[in-house]
Amino acid sequence: MSKQAWHYVDPATVPHLVTKEIPGPKSREWHARCTKHFKGLSEQVKLFPVSFESGFGCTLTDVDGNRYLDFSSGIYVTTLGHCHPKVSEAVATYAKKLMNAHDFTTPIKTLLMEKLAEVLPGDLKGFQLYDCGTAAVEAGIRVCRAATKKHEMVSCFYDYHGKTYGAVSLGHIRSSVYGAVRAPGMHMVPRPDSYHPMWTKPDGTIDTDQYLAFYAQYLDKATVGSVAAFCIEPIQGWGGSVMPPDDFLPKLRKFCTDRGILMMVDEVLTSWGRTGKWLCCEHWGVTPDVVTLGKGFGNGFPVTCVAVREPFMESFESISASSSYGGNPMACAAALASTEVIIEEKLLENAQHLGEVALKRMERMKQEHRIIGDVRAKGCLMGIELVKDRTTKEPFNEAGKRVYQKAFQKGLAWIPAGHILRMSPPIIMDEDMLLKGLDIIDEAIGETQKEIG
Numbered sequence: 001m002s003k004q005a006w007h008y009v010d011p012a013t014v015p016h017l018v019t020k021e022i023p024g025p026k027s028r029e030w031h032a033r034c035t036k037h038f039k040g041l042s043e044q045v046k047l048f049p050v051s052f053e054s055g056f057g058c059t060l061t062d063v064d065g066n067r068y069l070d071f072s073s074g075i076y077v078t079t080l081g082h083c084h085p086k087v088s089e090a091v092a093t094y095a096k097k098l099m100n101a102h103d104f105t106t107p108i109k110t111l112l113m114e115k116l117a118e119v120l121p122g123d124l125k126g127f128q129l130y131d132c133g134t135a136a137v138e139a140g141i142r143v144c145r146a147a148t149k150k151h152e153m154v155s156c157f158y159d160y161h162g163k164t165y166g167a168v169s170l171g172h173i174r175s176s177v178y179g180a181v182r183a184p185g186m187h188m189v190p191r192p193d194s195y196h197p198m199w200t201k202p203d204g205t206i207d208t209d210q211y212l213a214f215y216a217q218y219l220d221k222a223t224v225g226s227v228a229a230f231c232i233e234p235i236q237g238w239g240g241s242v243m244p245p246d247d248f249l250p251k252l253r254k255f256c257t258d259r260g261i262l263m264m265v266d267e268v269l270t271s272w273g274r275t276g277k278w279l280c281c282e283h284w285g286v287t288p289d290v291v292t293l294g295k296g297f298g299n300g301f302p303v304t305c306v307a308v309r310e311p312f313m314e315s316f317e318s319i320s321a322s323s324s325y326g327g328n329p330m331a332c333a334a335a336l337a338s339t340e341v342i343i344e345e346k347l348l349e350n351a352q353h354l355g356e357v358a359l360k361r362m363e364r365m366k367q368e369h370r371i372i373g374d375v376r377a378k379g380c381l382m383g384i385e386l387v388k389d390r391t392t393k394e395p396f397n398e399a400g401k402r403v404y405q406k407a408f409q410k411g412l413a414w415i416p417a418g419h420i421l422r423m424s425p426p427i428i429m430d431e432d433m434l435l436k437g438l439d440i441i442d443e444a445i446g447e448t449q450k451e452i453g
């Protein structure tokens, strides 16, 4: 790593573990005190009860002074590393100058609007701002309905869109977790998963035409003919970095256009450099009608966005689009600074490069460990799927849990869930640090395979 980089740390000190047990005693104490009252923790936190004190670039430090290499970016959020000085300063400036002015225009909001119109593809020129990904998804649904004067929505098995009623209804519901009811008019269809194809051609490759043919039948027979939009994650994030076949999104784009329904793409997780493009669907030359942005958009500051193509953008006028925090000056400053940093530091290119390096390294791991069924990466959105058997592809959940804990104990902060190891390192990372993190994962998989594989 260049010593000039703002996030330089001596590579010999990452990870740097100072307590005998990880998490250490202070972590356990703070965690126990906090969770007397703070309820509803994610599985990842329950499995590894560490208490973090600070973050710097690609590292996180816990309350015991253990320093971890960060392969999580919070939760796909701090794409530019923890506390990027330009983003932090931008937020601090407006924290002292003007924190909220409802949806009145401000110079900083104007600059952000102009920058978004400049960097986004095609005629995505109408924007509204929110404070979490879920709120952006809800607004996206409302804008699709307003633009088409139709109400039904179609979405995909195992996609995730957030936790309010509309977003939950669009996503994969487990009744015990989110409540058993999907809102009326919300439909779900399967999407092609390159590792678990439902329909294949005689040569074994995935048959995307079959999926499209199914959607056509579904629209005709299972809806009431009032479909506003087809909503999709370009790559499934929560679902496990699940990649679509290359021809799928372009075909889906055409399908939507031909049938007069809008294509809404949820890029809360995949946008703003995570995959090496502003929008992930740019990898396949696709411009959606409506797209949601979040997570890395403000590099940690809660700011999200719905972007709409020019022909539909006046629909914002009929959905009472504004909110209390959406587009506040601190949020606009964070999003504008994040966007400028991505351009100035050529981070789209870096993310793409890291993805290529990671894929090669993970393919080597796959040759060495039979419990690895599949490896994938698009920029800094990466996944390793663990299976009990490569023929049956049966998920190996116990292995996922062990690998997660072992790697964390070796100093890698990350976010796997179940049998799919999900990695989202900051896109400012350099190749050496990336390979260091992947070495830790390799070791953890090797040990796990010996124990239970």
Ligand SMILES: Cc1ncc(COP(=O)(O)O)c(C=O)c1O
Binding pocket: 132, 133, 134, 135, 137, 160, 161, 162, 163, 233, 237, 238, 266, 267, 268, 269, 294, 295
């Ligand atoms: C694709 C996608 N949409 C929406 C959301 C919800 O975003 P938030 O947690 O900011 O409400 C998420 C969060 O993980 C997501 O991954």
